[in-house]
Amino acid sequence: MRASRLVSILLLLQTRGRMTARELSERLEVSVRTVYRDVESLHSAGIPLYGDAGPNGGYQLLDGYRTRLTGLTTDEAESLFLAGLPGPAAELGLGAVVAAAQLKLMAALPVELRDRAGRIQERFHLDAPTWYRDREPVPCLPAVADAVWNERVIQIRYRRWKAPQEVARRLEPYGLIVKAGRWYLVARSGEEIRTYRVSQILDLRPLPEGFTRPDGFDLAAYWQEYLTEFEARLRQGEAVVRLSPRGLERLANLMTPGVVAAARDSAQPPDEEGWTRVTVPIESVEHALAEFLRLGTDAEVLAPAELRARLGETAAALAARYRTSL
Structure with missing residues (x-):
């Protein structure tokens, strides 16, 4: 672990130039004291690394020094092939560039790492957009x-x-x-x-x-x-809702994570009918109307009164429409 951290310090200074002990500690998630000890170890190993005090100070490698310790571990090589975003890269006009870079990386890897990286590509694929939504056109x-x-x-x-x-x-x-x-x-x-x-x-x-x-x-x-x-900003008010067992289950697929978490935290013991009362945040009555209509008869809004009235009016209008003979 420490050896890996020492290499990380070298690579950070090589790519970013001057960095303070505080910046290094935050990036490496260690204490400032640990950074001081690591820098002393690098000094002892003959690395041309020096530090300046003051507001514009920090650690820096001597001009022209480049470390050759850039070999990839097995996990690092595999992670590079998981980190690619072919869709967004293509939208940026970099699809061919990313593909070429992966080919060059694959060719440069030792045989064992190349085989493992190839299996990663065969077994994992990242599709960034959500369900039920086409990718947006972004000509600009x-x-x-x-x-x-x-x-x-x-x-x-x-x-x-x-x-x-x-x-x-x-x-x-x-x-x-x-x-x-x-x-x-x-x-x-x-x-x-x-x-x-x-x-x-x-x-x-x-x-x-x-x-x-x-x-x-x-x-x-x-x-x-x-x-x-x-x-x-989405939590402008609250709604008290009764949910059937099926409605409680469907909530996780239809509502935002904030609403689902609030429902889970506020859920009361089921009543005699097996329904659960919850209190959830709402953005507005208009927005909540559309959201709770998606739950159909598996939800009953108890408050606020305006939202309950709007749902009742909408349900009555729907019933009247579907009573009309074709």
Whole structure:
């Protein structure tokens, strides 16, 4: 374990340049004291590694030093063939590049690792999009990706859900994220960093000026914070619902993980009819109406009164429609 960590320190400094002990400890998930000990061990082994104190300090390899300790272990070689995303790579225009890179990697591996990596490809396949949804067309994605990579400002025409639906935006694109087969752009607009769905970009024009990406901006950390805030925005109210045994079972397949978790945590003992009362978050009455209609007669909303009334009205209208003779 320690030998692997020492190699990781060398590779991190080789690829990233100067890094502080704190940054190394966070990346390697060890204490700062452990990093100090590891650096001393590297010094003792003759590695040309030095450190500077102060706000701009950190550890750094002497210019020109390159470690040759880049051989892949069996697990590392296998993981590379599991990590590929052929669909998103193709959307970025990199499908052929990824395929060529895998062929070169396969050719460079020893026979034993090559056979194991080949079995991984034969036995595992990742399909990123969710069920019941076609992959979204994203004609502007290659241009967006180019602007992200080259740090170029873009002017877009964007379609959003609220009025006015079409807006113009000047963006500094920081990164791209693919979630459940959908692409999202994280970009600065004015003084704020926002998230844009790439499929909703109607047209895009690269601008001649560039921008400087903020030091320390962490795309993964931003996305996690965005998801947390998004989940919180969905919890604008609560609904008290009775669920049949079948409805309780179907809930996991029809509702979001937040709703399912809330139902599980709030579930009361089944009543005389075997139904379970739960309290779950709702975004709005209109949104909850469509959600609970999917459960049909396996759910009875008790509160709020407005939602219960709307469901009753909808059920009555459906009954009247289907009573009509053809």
